[in-house]
Amino acid sequence: MSASSPDGPSPLRKLAWTVGAVLIAVLILFPVVWMGLMMIKPTDAMFARPTVWLFTPTLEHFDYVVERGFHVYLLTSLVLGAVSTLLVVIIGTPAAYAFARFEMRFRDDLFLFILATRMAPPVCLVIPYYLIFAKLGLLDTFLGLTLAYMTFNLSFYIWVLRSFCRDLPVELEEAAMLEGWSRLAVFRRVVFPLLRNGIIATSVLCFIFAWNEFLFAFMLGGKNVHTLPVAIPTLITAQGVRWGEMAVVGMVALTPVMLAVFLLQRHIVRGLTMGAVKG
Amino acid sequence: MPDVGSAIFGGCAGCAAVGRPGGLVVATVRFEAVTKRYGNVSAVRSLNLICPQGEMLALLGPSGCGKSSTLKMVAGIEAVTEGEIYFDDRPVSALTPGARDIAMVFEDYALYPHLSARDNIAFPLSVRGVPAKTAAERVASVIDLLGLGGMAGDTVRDLSGGAQQRISIGRALVRDPELILFDEPLSHLDGDQKVQLRAEIKRLQQTAHLTSILVTHDQSEAIAMADRVAVMNDGVLQQVATPAELYARPANEFVANFIGEPPMNLLSATVEGEEGAPVLVGAGWQAPLNGGTETEVLRALRSGERLTVGIRPEHVAIAPPGAGPSGFEARVAAVEPRGDSDILTLQLGTERVTAEVDGPSRWRSGERARVALPAEALHLFCGECGHNLRRAA
Numbered sequence: 001m002s003a004s005s006p007d008g009p010s011p012l013r014k015l016a017w018t019v020g021a022v023l024i025a026v027l028i029l030f031p032v033v034w035m036g037l038m039m040i041k042p043t044d045a046m047f048a049r050p051t052v053w054l055f056t057p058t059l060e061h062f063d064y065v066v067e068r069g070f071h072v073y074l075l076t077s078l079v080l081g082a083v084s085t086l087l088v089v090i091i092g093t094p095a096a097y098a099f100a101r102f103e104m105r106f107r108d109d110l111f112l113f114i115l116a117t118r119m120a121p122p123v124c125l126v127i128p129y130y131l132i133f134a135k136l137g138l139l140d141t142f143l144g145l146t147l148a149y150m151t152f153n154l155s156f157y158i159w160v161l162r163s164f165c166r167d168l169p170v171e172l173e174e175a176a177m178l179e180g181w182s183r184l185a186v187f188r189r190v191v192f193p194l195l196r197n198g199i200i201a202t203s204v205l206c207f208i209f210a211w212n213e214f215l216f217a218f219m220l221g222g223k224n225v226h227t228l229p230v231a232i233p234t235l236i237t238a239q240g241v242r243w244g245e246m247a248v249v250g251m252v253a254l255t256p257v258m259l260a261v262f263l264l265q266r267h268i269v270r271g272l273t274m275g276a277v278k279g
Numbered sequence: 280m281p282d283v284g285s286a287i288f289g290g291c292a293g294c295a296a297v298g299r300p301g302g303l304v305v306a307t308v309r310f311e312a313v314t315k316r317y318g319n320v321s322a323v324r325s326l327n328l329i330c331p332q333g334e335m336l337a338l339l340g341p342s343g344c345g346k347s348s349t350l351k352m353v354a355g356i357e358a359v360t361e362g363e364i365y366f367d368d369r370p371v372s373a374l375t376p377g378a379r380d381i382a383m384v385f386e387d388y389a390l391y392p393h394l395s396a397r398d399n400i401a402f403p404l405s406v407r408g409v410p411a412k413t414a415a416e417r418v419a420s421v422i423d424l425l426g427l428g429g430m431a432g433d434t435v436r437d438l439s440g441g442a443q444q445r446i447s448i449g450r451a452l453v454r455d456p457e458l459i460l461f462d463e464p465l466s467h468l469d470g471d472q473k474v475q476l477r478a479e480i481k482r483l484q485q486t487a488h489l490t491s492i493l494v495t496h497d498q499s500e501a502i503a504m505a506d507r508v509a510v511m512n513d514g515v516l517q518q519v520a521t522p523a524e525l526y527a528r529p530a531n532e533f534v535a536n537f538i539g540e541p542p543m544n545l546l547s548a549t550v551e552g553e554e555g556a557p558v559l560v561g562a563g564w565q566a567p568l569n570g571g572t573e574t575e576v577l578r579a580l581r582s583g584e585r586l587t588v589g590i591r592p593e594h595v596a597i598a599p600p601g602a603g604p605s606g607f608e609a610r611v612a613a614v615e616p617r618g619d620s621d622i623l624t625l626q627l628g629t630e631r632v633t634a635e636v637d638g639p640s641r642w643r644s645g646e647r648a649r650v651a652l653p654a655e656a657l658h659l660f661c662g663e664c665g666h667n668l669r670r671a672a
Contacts, residue, residue, distance in 0.1 A: 171389035175450075176355050179406045180377025193393065 032254070038247035046243055061244035070249055073231040078256065080142065080217075080227060081210040084149035089203050091150075092157040097191060099158065100165035111162075117155045126219045131219055140222030148216045151174075164198035165191070171195040200267040204260050211257060228253050283443040297348045306366035306457045306490055307332045308353065313362035315514075317545065322348040324514040325362065330650065332505075333488035335481075336519075337505030339495055341537075345514040346494045350460050354491060355379050366457060379458075382451035386463040388443040390435045390450075390564040396442075397422065397431040400449040420447045424483070441472035452487075459484075465500060477503055498538055502526075512536050518634045532665035535589045535658060541622055543589045545631045549660070559588055559657075565629010566606050576659065576668050585662035593623065594656035595634035598643075598649045606651035614644050625650055 009017070037048065040057035065071075098104075100109055129148060130139070138144030168191065176186045192199075214229040221230060232249055235242040261268065292358040308330040323345040330336035338346035342471055351357035352366060355376035363370050371379050389432050404414040425445045433654070435443055444464060451459050463589045464480065465473045483503050484491050497500050500511065501508045502522040509519040510533070515629035529535035535543045552558040552567075557580050559566045566588075568577060580586075596606070612625040612631065621638040623629055634644065634650070659668040 169387050169389060171385040171387055174354070174376075175383060175385065176406075177356065178354060178379075178383050179403045180375075181406065182377075184376075193661070194590040200285045226453065270659055 002160045016126055028253055032276055035250055037211055038244055039251055041244060061242075061248045065245050066246075067164075067210070067250050068233060068234075070228075070252075073226050073228050074252060076225060077211060077227040077229075077253075080145055080149065080225070081207045081256075082208050083142075084146045084153060085203050085207045087146065087150055087155045088157045089199060089204050092154050092161060093195070093199060095185060096161035097155075097156045097165050099162045115159055115245070116154045116230070122152070129216070130219055139220060142218055142225055145217060145225055148220055149210045149213065153209055156209070156260045157202050160162070161195070161198055162204045164195055164202075168194055197267045197270040200264050201270075204268060205265055207260065208257055211253075225266050289578045306369075308336075308458060308490065308492065309365040310349075311363050311365065313349070313352065313364060314360050314477065315352060315357065315587040316360045321514050323352070324517055326424040327521060328509055330490060330492055333502060335484050335493055337488075337493045337495060337501035337508045338492045338511060339498060339508050339537075340500040340511035340517075342496060343513075345512040346496075346511050347462065348491060349492045349511075350462055353458070353649055354381055354383055354460055367454070380456050381454040381458045381460060382454065383445050383460040383462065384444070384451050384464045385465050388435075388440075388447045388448055391442055392434070392436045394435065395432050396438070396446045396449075399435055399446055400427075402450060402622055403454045405568050409454075417453055421453045424452070425449050425479075437474070439469050441476060444468065444476060444595070445479075446485070452483070454542055459489055461493040461495075462493060463495055464493070465495075465497075480504060498540070502538075510535050510537060512537075528667065529589075529658065530661045530667055530670065532587055532589070535660070535667075539591055541592050541633050541635065543658070544595070545660075546588045546590075546632070547629050548586050550580045550582055550586060552582070557582070559586065561588070561628070562630055564630070564650070564652065565610075566654060566657065568654050568657070573669065586668075587656035587660040588652075588666065589660060590652050590656055591630075592635040594635040594653060595625070595632060596653055597623065597625070597634050597636060597653040598651075598665060600647045600649050606649045609648050610640055611644050611648055614640075614642055618652045646665060 039061060040059070040062070041052075041055055042058045047054040099107065133139045133144050133148075136144075139148070172194070173186045176190045176271055177183070181189070211225075212229060217225070217230045218229040220279050223225060228249065232246065232253075235246045235249070281315075287350065310326045310328040313323060313326040315323065316380075322507040326345075326349060330337075334623060338349055338452060340346050342509070348357060352359050352372070355371070355374060355378075364372050366379070391402065397418060401414055401418045404417065422428055425448065427442070427445060427449060430438060430442060435446060438446070442649070444467075448464075461480070465476060468476060474661070477500060483489070484504075493501065493505055504523065507519060507521055507527055510517040512533050518525065518534045520528075520530075525534060525538050529543075536545060545559050546564075548559040548561040551560045552556050555570050557570060559578060567582075597609075598606070600608070607626045607627070609632070611623055614628045615622040615624075616638055619638055619641045620635050623634045623636060623640075623642055623644060625634055625648065656667045660666060661668060
């Protein structure tokens with residue numbers, strides 16, 4: 001096969017592509033690897049010049065992080081992200097379906113209104129939230145932050161999932177209704193399974209939003225509800241920045257997101273390339 | 280194939296002809312003054328129509344004519360605005376779709392993409408809680424009937440359109456419904472599969488005496504499959520008749536123009552001549568009416584009255600110039616060869632007329648010809664409302 005073969009790329013070309021891809025991957029992964037090394041590097045070797053590649057690994061950074069209660073913050077972040085995302089899916093899925101399927105008065109206006117809740121920068125909203133939550137006694141509570149995350153994730157979720165619903169052929173539902181199923185049964189047993197990829201892809205994004213969120217967690221949280229993104233800056237101390245500990249927390253914060261993406265990769269790819277449900 | 284009926288209904292061929300096991304009988308569907316409005320738009324206007332038991336009725340018309348809305352009202356997917364639909368003497372418009380015992384075959388097949396062909400066919404039975412053994416037998420007989428044996432285990436999204444639609448038909452047949460609705464079932468199939476499935480549906484419908492309603496915009500489909508065809512336009516039923524009747528005696532200009540390929544020529548004309556022996560005079564042509572039209576129609580014509588005259592392309596008589604005293608001069612403007620026939624476009628004064636002659640013919644564009652419009656082949660339509668005068672008489 002010559003280099004200019006008409007049927008498919010030549011081996012040389014393939015090799016070039018592979019090398020290119022590996023280079024890009026290394027470039028992207030390098031900071032992660034570096035962070036991984038920092039986790040177990042003794043503090044005095046951290047910024048030594050020239051770079052120390054060989055050292056005796058230490059667990060001192062882990063000890064410090066656990067001592068400071070970071071495992072509790074991790075749990076807080078996980079619970080907040082999971083609960084708020086779950087509620088978004090439970091409330092948002094029927095809402096998105098209704099927006100896609102039913103004719104109702106002011107439907108489009110209402111839909112735009114829902115989207116509009118995401119148009120304001122979060123900084124504009126956080127003060128009113130603070131004042132309202134203070135009145136309602138929701139400051140520094142799980143319920144308060146869950147509600148706050150739901151409000152901005154819900155609009156995103158409904159907006160995205162509506163287009164998934166619209167891509168479903170309505171005849172599938174009509175066929176099932178002719179067999180005697182109610183609208184609710186059709187939704188549960190026909191629509192829901194077909195929307196699965198879309199729901200998974202969208203809810204993973206919602207979870208990541210909640211997971212990474214700093215501003216609301218910082219303003220509306222406190223001693224009781226302290227999430228990881230809020231806790232990380234406390235490692236910048238008067239005595240200096242605790243780089244090793246930061247690397248540990250950073251790596252831990254990265255893990256759930258990476259796990260979610262790897263485990264659900266198949267659904268996410270299908271979900272993000274919409275129209276996959278069409279026959 | 281006498282055992283086809285029994286394959287579906289689980290009884291012998293004799294039972295299938297008189298009724299269903301369990302006392303179910305295929306229904307007559309009757310529309311009484313059925314109207315459908317979406318907001319201010321009338322999709323169907325006061326429809327009165329009957330689909331007799333065991334027949335296939337086609338709803339035919341251009342898009343937006345109300346045929347699909349009509350079908351969806353029968354299915355219960357759309358609500359009836361006014362009027363009532365009866366299955367036999369039972370009003371159904373208040374019933375949910377599931378309570379009507381209807382099966383439907385959709386344009387896009389509407390199969391569940393995650394299920395296999397067999398599971399799709401079994402779906403209506405599992406929904407109804409039919410015992411597994413009975414269900415399996417019925418599914419197997421339907422798979423046999425439709426020749427789907429080789430693909431029963433395949434996931435449907437990998438199958439061809441024709442196969443998917445056959446599975447969809449299997450799903451409709453499996454629970455032997457009172458009525459089967461076909462919503463443009465062949466629109467997405469290509470030529471070969473279309474013709475094959477068309478014959479197959481017809482065969483199943485006839486052997487099993489299924490009452491069925493077919494919605495289509497394709498006249499060849501309606502004519503090939505249906506016992507009777509209801510032509511609709513703009514929400515109004517234009518005519519319901521057998522395919523032969525529609526062709527021979529269209530009720531009005533719309534039906535005349537819609538049925539037949541190429542469509543009927545429609546020419547404006549004025550009635551002239553003495554009473555009892557009228558002559559039609561158009562722009563560049565004339566035709567005496569004697570001998571071709573019933574006397575009561577002739578008697579009703581008044582001199583000076585304006586009419587629309589219709590003639591089918593295959594009835595236009597065309598001969599070389601100077602062939603005889605009858606007819607009038609025309610010029611061949613275009614020739615479109617179709618193999619077994621040629622379609623000629625003739626310039627007749629200011630009018631253009633299509634003629635169909637046996638092909639391949641020796642006519643070339645630009646040639647002169649002698650054209651006659653035989654009185655017995657003319658359709659006369661009221662110049663104002665477009666109704667066929669012969670039917671009105």
